[in-house]
Amino acid sequence: MIAILIFNYKLHKADKPYIIKNVEKNIINPAGIFCLIPAFDEKGNLAELTQRLVTVLQKTGIKFKIFFVLQGNISNRKTAVKLKREYPQVDFIYYPKALGIGRAYQLGFLHVDKKYSHILTLDADLNHQPEELPKFLTAWKKTRPDIIIGSRYIRGGKFQDNRIWKRICSFTTNMFVTKLLKIDVHDITSGYRLIRKEAAETIAGKLKEKGYPSYMEFILLAQKSGFSIKEIPISYIPRKWGKSKMGKITTLFNYFLFLPKAFLFFKNPD
Numbered sequence: 486m487i488a489i490l491i492f493n494y495k496l497h498k499a500d501k502p503y504i505i506k507n508v509e510k511n512i513i514n515p516a517g518i519f520c521l522i523p524a525f526d527e528k529g530n531l532a533e534l535t536q537r538l539v540t541v542l543q544k545t546g547i548k549f550k551i552f553f554v555l556q557g558n559i560s561n562r563k564t565a566v567k568l569k570r571e572y573p574q575v576d577f578i579y580y581p582k583a584l585g586i587g588r589a590y591q592l593g594f595l596h597v598d599k600k601y602s603h604i605l606t607l608d609a610d611l612n613h614q615p616e617e618l619p620k621f622l623t624a625w626k627k628t629r630p631d632i633i634i635g636s637r638y639i640r641g642g643k644f645q646d647n648r649i650w651k652r653i654c655s656f657t658t659n660m661f662v663t664k665l666l667k668i669d670v671h672d673i674t675s676g677y678r679l680i681r682k683e684a685a686e687t688i689a690g691k692l693k694e695k696g697y698p699s700y701m702e703f704i705l706l707a708q709k710s711g712f713s714i715k716e717i718p719i720s721y722i723p724r725k726w727g728k729s730k731m732g733k734i735t736t737l738f739n740y741f742l743f744l745p746k747a748f749l750f751f752k753n754p755d
């Protein structure tokens with residue numbers, strides 16, 4: 486078992502620190518935003534999410550694309566086809582069978598066009614509010630971090646979900662992992678992120694987790710590669726339509742398997 490873990494993760498060990506070159510000083514906004522959204526049986530949320538994202542992004546004047554990695558029943562694809570007709574900025578790939586959220590992101594990263602400087606990741610179910618995007622842009626303008634995380638666990642952040650198991654699971658995972666690995670991030674499982682394209686390119690090829698631990702793996706790899714990370718507070722609100730894809734037992738089991746790997750390969754020194 487340990488040999489397999491070591492084999493799987495030996496690439497992470499060999500990572501070299503990443504050095505940022507040629508930071509342009511006078512840019513007022515990112516050059517383009519590619520919204521990457523995994524969506525598994527979320528057809529009842531896609532129209533509202535698209536409309537709200539388009540409204541927010543058009544106000545910023547930034548060029549953008551909204552890209553869904555769709556899964557589930559064929560009716561999800563039909564909904565996306567309609568949206569694509571209505572909004573020229575929408576595109577998608579569709580797989581009928583479940584891949585897992587980590588794998589969905591990995592496939593999505595392969596589709597990021599050259600003309601976009603940043604990738605915005607968020608849930609399709611409106612847990613993450615598109616209207617909070619301007620806060621990410623303000624943070625980006627200040628220090629140009631490589632990754633900005635929308636955090637529920639810093640001052641001003643909110644986790645407005647009444648399911649006790651979800652709150653406990655999310656909070657304890659974050660506390661445990663960040664403290665144990667001495668990672669200076671408070672919400673390592675948040676899916677609302679603005680990522681510089683070069684950072685995503687460097688990290689995406691190294692992602693191995695297929696399920697929910699992929700969110701943590703991404704940030705741990707980012708830290709190891711020396712990318713700068715900033716957190717801003719967000720309000721996570723409950724989904725209005727559809728069901729959670731996060732199976733309690735499977736997710737806990739996946740987290741449990743991921744932790745020893747994380748401890749072996751990503752722990753920061755004291």
Ligand SMILES: Nc1nc2c(ncn2[C@@H]2O[C@H](COP(=O)(O)OP(=O)(O)OP(=O)(O)O)[C@@H](O)[C@H]2O)c(=O)[nH]1
Nearest residue numbers: 523524525554556584585586589608609729730731
């Ligand atoms: N393409 C794809 N998307 C997925 C998969 N699993 C989850 N998603 C999407 O990833 C996002 C996060 O998953 P959720 O089930 O909402 O997980 P969560 O936000 O922790 O749980 P909720 O509290 O129900 O919102 C949602 O947009 C899902 O539709 C998958 O296997 N494939």
Ligand SMILES: [Mg+2]
Nearest residue numbers: 608610612724
């Ligand atoms: Mg969700």
